[in-house]
Amino acid sequence: MKDSTQNKITINIGPVHPSTHGVLRFIVDISEDTIVKVDPEIGYVHRGVEKMAEMKNYNSFMPVADKLDYIAALNWEVLYADVIEKALNVSITPRTVYIRTIMCEIQRIMSHLLFLAHVGEDLGNTTLFMWGFRERELLMDVVEEVSGGRLAPMYMSIGGVYYDLTLSFGRRLLEVLDTIEHKVKNEYKAISYQNDAFRLRTVGVGVMSKEFGISHGLTGPNIRASGVKRDLRKDSPYLAYDKVDFEVITENDGDAYARFMVRINEILESIKILRQAIKEIPSGETKVKVPWFFKIPPKYTFVRHETPRGEAAMYLVTNGDLKPYRLKIRAPSFYAIQAIKDLLVGNKVADLVTILGSLDPVPGEIDR
Amino acid sequence: MIYDFFYNWFNGFLSPLLSFILGWVAVFIIGVLITLNIPIILGWVDRKLSARIQSRYGPTYNGPFGLLQNIADVIKLMGKRFITNRNVDTLVLNIVPVALSLLAFIMVFIIPWGNPNLILVSVPFNLLFIYIAMALSPLFVLLAGWSQNNKYAMLGGFRGAAQITTYELSLLLIFVGVGMLSGSYNITTIVNAQSHIWYIMYLPIMFIVFLLSSLAITERAPFDLPEATQELQAGWKIEYPGIRYGLFFIAEYVRLAIAAMLLVYLFFGGWNGPVLPDYIWFWAKTAVVTFVLMSLRWVFNRPRMDQLIKIGFNWLLPLSVINLLIVGAVLFY
Amino acid sequence: MINEEPNADEFSYPGLGEVMFMKAENFINSVLSWGRSRSLWPLTFGTKCCAMEMIPFGATKVDADRTGTLFVGDSPRQADLILCSGTISKKMVRRLLSAYEQMASPKYVIAVGACNISGGLFHDSYNSIEGIDRIIPVDVYIPGCPPRPEMFMDAVLALQKLIRENKEQGH
């Protein structure tokens, strides 16, 4: 046998590359179209968010939290608001709880649709890409109707939400959900998960065992695709997740196709949650009075939520000042990208984009 | 034959030598015009079709229905600065786009355009000439990949050469099969032999094989691995700015048109058809085949390189051989 | 005499050939600028939120392809326009510069979003650049955090107008 390191080529992928989902960089050593070593390099959108948190007062940090993960902005807004409310010992009204649940689930569907679109793009199927964005726009309009913003809505405030839901919101959302359910079950089926060419590229690619995922700290849909039944919405319910009925989606194969299917099924599950939440939403106030400037006594506050990409957490350290003493952000994609350097070895170079896309990383939250 | 027409027309009032030269010049100009117009028209159709499949509009601003869009693209590409990297093989780098469009030009020259007389220059074995023009392209793809001094380009060049070489084999077997059935490698003879029954009835498997092979040889999605945007940026075209990049579109779309026309000639009876005049039959068939070839691009994702080669060698090649043997056996008895 | 004859040494009327040449030059220039304006292929240099609004700009609802803005997604060599969006961190600056330098002239730059124009929300961060016009020349700015996809369309149309009126020669 010839030594495989002799005819090794080192190629650089990124940071500006159509399939890196933003600005990630991979320095890949390949030998005869097979990856032998990957060195992921991150930090291309490092903005020093954790330092900025120490420089701003609690309310001023909200727009920054909004832009941590720009695909699931509302989830991070809810998480940040939740941390501050926990530290302040403020309890929000029941209507706010439901509004936040609805917004989190809308954002989850939007994020997963974008994931489907990006996997389509990575595999060279531009139509799936365009369709994913077509359905995402429908939900964007719904979010815009309530909050006035599309991508970074700035809808959550500390102690509630900025505006109450509009009158037509529920009816409109249900219409959109019907459309999306129909499209996911029919059109997407034809072009992606029942399409032989799609299965050829994803089934058995990037297989991640249960042990591998656990030891590398993967969470969310990525670990659920490997058969670990773990969902914070079920395990330690927050918001209104203990009042709605839903199932934790798992797949057993742990390959790219399983990760794709978990997301497809989670869209349908989120639609189920939304329909219940719209029906059961109580009336009442949407805000608890919290002053703009406030101090939090010295304490450690830890809150974690299930964002579309996995378990996100914020660890807030306060020292009785107007600003946080330290805010640590735990980004689920950070661990996914960390795992990719062991996951990619032995695969074909063309599978790099498939595996990377199926892990659904977002550089915004990786780099913070 | 259009050359004969011009020669005879010029010969009416000029000397034979002069009419020989002028005849070739006229044919040459017509060939160039056709070659240049195919990418503009087909490119527009491609963009509009893809847009409608993806529930968009496609180009609308430039001219009616965006018809002038590709002309604007060409003008823009011609106006770009002619830049070349350091450390590249400049000669090879610049020869490749010209050579590829020249191969396309040759194919335009020797294929009949919907009528046995509508052929620029008639060549006895024009099917084989077209095959040769197609078979030469991996050489230039490889040269392009090598000359750019870029790893993406080199990988793309290797991929392109491997892909085209793999699928050319099945293509050759198809041509042999058709040649066995009709007894000729001249497209006019082949079409005339199909006046009663189309060859798709004899060679159904080969039709599928030809469909896939022609996609692979034209390097269009889903078989656009050599230039896979998501993997290799632009593959072997990566360092070509300006009009040199535009020339690749000529090669791509002319090969697409030739592939569609060959499908019609070899399997669907060419211009044969009842009641309606022959050119309507031919262009209707070609339009349908082109539509199918184009829309395949927007429905399937691309396979991996090893899978593509596997499909070519494990399925398409044996199937072609089997079909060829059956045809041979039937013809022998 | 009020109108003095110009001195023949200093001034002479252009000859016919010169006029023809100038007319032809003007015609070629106008055709070129029409082509350039109507076929702006962008290099999507998206780093952050604005990139997520840049994709709907090319997708179904707004459809950049209508104006000839084709997302070829290829290398910088074939692009005419950088749609530079999102925060540019200090690590990203040299990549932006090299991507810009790889493009063939004439090339144009659109700065998208508050972070890109002035640092925006992250202006007091230790790792962001306060405006890409410190690094590369910018032709059109799109404000917003993030801007809507329609604003991208507006910016591209504005750039097209500038190019057609020869106010913007590219770099």
Added chain:
Amino acid sequence: METVERLKSEFSSSLTSLPSTNANETLLLLSENEALKKLVKSISTEFDILFTLLVVDRPPEAFELNYVFSRYRDSALLTIRVNLNHDKPVIDSIAKILPSAEWEEREAYDLFGIKFRGHPDLRRILLQDDWPGRPLRKDFVVTDEIRNWTGLDLKF
């Protein structure tokens, strides 16, 4: 929890329980830094994921490292707190035991300058190699000089 009882008997002298403000969280203070590796090894069967590594800079005394462990079975959390000398912040790496700690430690090295002994690949992760300073330290002030620094040698 039985794990905590077991750990306390194993590391009796160096492990003290602290009151935690969060639900489901057990907070333990490890006073002996050298024992960290052994401690992590002994809990890694029970708590299988390093959920996050929170570093708090408390000048002039110490860097406070909070290793937050979690497990997939339920939502229990275990936080091990370690204090490091502020002038010479060095601690053993646990990246070999838990692969998920590798990048967290690189990040702590990058942003705080904490050195991890025995780390397989200790480089800067978020910032480029020639970046001046450790930005998340409390003595690092974001000045105009830092904000205008691009790392490029631009001449206009």
